[in-house]
Amino acid sequence: MTGRHRRARAGRAVLAFLTAFGALTGAAPAGAAPAGAVQKGGRIAPGVTYEEFDIKAAKGVTHAHVLRADLSNPRVRVDLLYPGAVASRAQVSAMANTQGAVAGVNGDFFNISETQHPGVEATGASVGPAIAAGRTLKAAVPDGQRFGPALPPGTSTEDVFGVDGDGRARLDRLALAGAVRTTGTELPLGGLNQYALPVGSVGAFTSEWGSASRVRATCGTDTDRAAPCSTDVHEVTVRDGKVVSAADTPGSGPIAAGTTVLVGREAGAQQLRKFSTGETVEVEHSLVAATDGAAYRLALGGYPVLTGGQPLPGLDSTTSTVRTAVGIAGNGRRVLLLALDGAAAYRSGLTIAEVAATMRDLGAEDAFSLDGGGSSTLVARRRGASEVSVRNHPSGGAERPVPNGIGVFSG
Incomplete structure (x- = not known):
C-alpha cells in the first residue's frame, strides 16, 4: 500500500469516527460544538x-x-x-x-452571604421561583434583593426555565398570586418561602422552607439588598386554619405540615398585629405563568x-x-x-x-x-x-x- 493510500484510508477512518460520534450525541457532526x-x-x-x-x-x-x-x-x-x-x-x-x-x-443564584447585615444568617435559599415534581416550593424575591450579576434589560427574578405538563421545556415568567383571609379582611400575599419579602408585605412560610431563620426576609428593600433590616415586623403562626401564636421577631426551626407562618414587615406587620389567637385564617397561593397559564412540573430561576x-x-x-x-x-x-x-x-x-x-x-x-x-x-x-x-x-x-x-x- 502506498503512503497516499494509507493517508486516504486513515482519513476515511477519522471521518467514520466523527460521523459515529455525531450520531451518538444526537447532533450532526458539523455544528455539534463551536467551530x-x-x-x-x-x-x-x-x-x-x-x-x-x-x-x-x-x-x-x-x-x-x-x-x-x-x-x-x-x-x-x-x-x-x-x-x-x-x-x-x-x-x-x-x-x-x-x-x-x-x-x-x-x-439558580442564591442567598449566599449576609455581610451587610451583621448577626443575620444567610439562608441559602434561591432567588427565583421553584417547582419540583409539579409541587410549588417558592416564589421570587424582589429584583433588588437578587444575588448574582446584573440582570439583562427587560428580565426579572420571576423568569424561569421550566418543563410544562406536556413535557416540553420552555422559558416563562412565574408570578405569585395569593391572599391571606380572615373574617372581613383580605390581604394580598407578598411572598412564599422567600429569603426577602417586598417592603410592606406579608409572606407565607410553609414546611417546604426548612429550619432556617426567617429574619432575613425582613432585611433590605425592593431596590437595595444591603439596606438595614426592618424594625417594624410581626409574625403569626397559623395551624389547621387558626392562629395559634404571634411574635414580634421572626423565628426559626422546622415548620410542621399543616402549619403556615406569616411574616409581615411595615404595613404588613401592622395588619398581622390585628390577628387574634383562635381566629380563623385562610392562606392561598399559586404561581401564575405569564404566557398561557401553563402548569409546570419543573421550574427554577x-x-x-x-x-x-x-x-x-x-x-x-x-x-x-x-x-x-x-x-x-x-x-x-x-x-x-x-x-x-x-x-x-x-x-x-x-x-x-x-x-x-x-x-x-x-x-x-x-x-x-x-x-x-x-x-x-x-x-x-x-x-x-x-x-x-x-x-x-x-x-x-x-x-x-x-x-x-x-x-x-x-x-
Missing part, C-alpha cells in the same frame, strides 16, 4: 449524552461540558434537584445520587440570554467567568445543559454574550443562564456506574453546596 472545538464524550443513558470541548473565547480558551437530554424519549425527563428544603444547600452530586438522576447541573435563536439585547460582553446555562431545542423536546470548566487553565470563561452565542451554536433556540463561578458543576454517570461523578473542575477546588439544580433522569 474548531476538540470533542470527546458518549452516551450516559438512553436519550442522554455527554460531550466536552474547547471554546476559543475573547479572554482565552475555555473548556465546556455539555449534556443533551432527549425529552421525546419516554424514558427521559428532567426535574428539580434540591435538598428537601428551600432554605438548605447540598452538592449537586449528592442531590443527583439521592434522587436517582443520571446527570445534572447546578441551578435564572435569566434568559437567548430567545427564538436571537440573543437578548444588552447582554454583557466584557465580564468573563465560569458559567452554567440550559438551552432548549426541537420545539421544547431537547434540553442542553452547559457547564464550563473551572480549572486554572480555563478559568477565564465566557461573557454572557458568548454564552448566548455558544448555546445557539450548539443548536439551542432559547437559552437561560444559571448560577456560575464556584457554583458551576456538571455531574454524570460513567459507564457501568450507579452514581454520578463530577465532570468539570469546580473553580473553588471542590463542589459548592447549592440550593437546587436540574437533574436528568433516564429509566
Whole structure:
C-alpha cells in the first residue's frame, strides 16, 4: 500500500469516527460544538449524552461540558434537584445520587452571604421561583434583593426555565398570586418561602422552607439588598386554619405540615398585629405563568440570554467567568445543559454574550443562564456506574453546596 493510500484510508477512518460520534450525541457532526472545538464524550443513558470541548473565547480558551437530554424519549425527563428544603444547600452530586438522576447541573443564584447585615444568617435559599415534581416550593424575591450579576434589560427574578405538563421545556415568567383571609379582611400575599419579602408585605412560610431563620426576609428593600433590616415586623403562626401564636421577631426551626407562618414587615406587620389567637385564617397561593397559564412540573430561576435563536439585547460582553446555562431545542423536546470548566487553565470563561452565542451554536433556540463561578458543576454517570461523578473542575477546588439544580433522569 502506498503512503497516499494509507493517508486516504486513515482519513476515511477519522471521518467514520466523527460521523459515529455525531450520531451518538444526537447532533450532526458539523455544528455539534463551536467551530474548531476538540470533542470527546458518549452516551450516559438512553436519550442522554455527554460531550466536552474547547471554546476559543475573547479572554482565552475555555473548556465546556455539555449534556443533551432527549425529552421525546419516554424514558427521559428532567426535574428539580434540591435538598428537601428551600432554605438548605447540598452538592449537586449528592442531590443527583439521592434522587436517582443520571446527570445534572447546578441551578439558580442564591442567598449566599449576609455581610451587610451583621448577626443575620444567610439562608441559602434561591432567588427565583421553584417547582419540583409539579409541587410549588417558592416564589421570587424582589429584583433588588437578587444575588448574582446584573440582570439583562427587560428580565426579572420571576423568569424561569421550566418543563410544562406536556413535557416540553420552555422559558416563562412565574408570578405569585395569593391572599391571606380572615373574617372581613383580605390581604394580598407578598411572598412564599422567600429569603426577602417586598417592603410592606406579608409572606407565607410553609414546611417546604426548612429550619432556617426567617429574619432575613425582613432585611433590605425592593431596590437595595444591603439596606438595614426592618424594625417594624410581626409574625403569626397559623395551624389547621387558626392562629395559634404571634411574635414580634421572626423565628426559626422546622415548620410542621399543616402549619403556615406569616411574616409581615411595615404595613404588613401592622395588619398581622390585628390577628387574634383562635381566629380563623385562610392562606392561598399559586404561581401564575405569564404566557398561557401553563402548569409546570419543573421550574427554577435564572435569566434568559437567548430567545427564538436571537440573543437578548444588552447582554454583557466584557465580564468573563465560569458559567452554567440550559438551552432548549426541537420545539421544547431537547434540553442542553452547559457547564464550563473551572480549572486554572480555563478559568477565564465566557461573557454572557458568548454564552448566548455558544448555546445557539450548539443548536439551542432559547437559552437561560444559571448560577456560575464556584457554583458551576456538571455531574454524570460513567459507564457501568450507579452514581454520578463530577465532570468539570469546580473553580473553588471542590463542589459548592447549592440550593437546587436540574437533574436528568433516564429509566
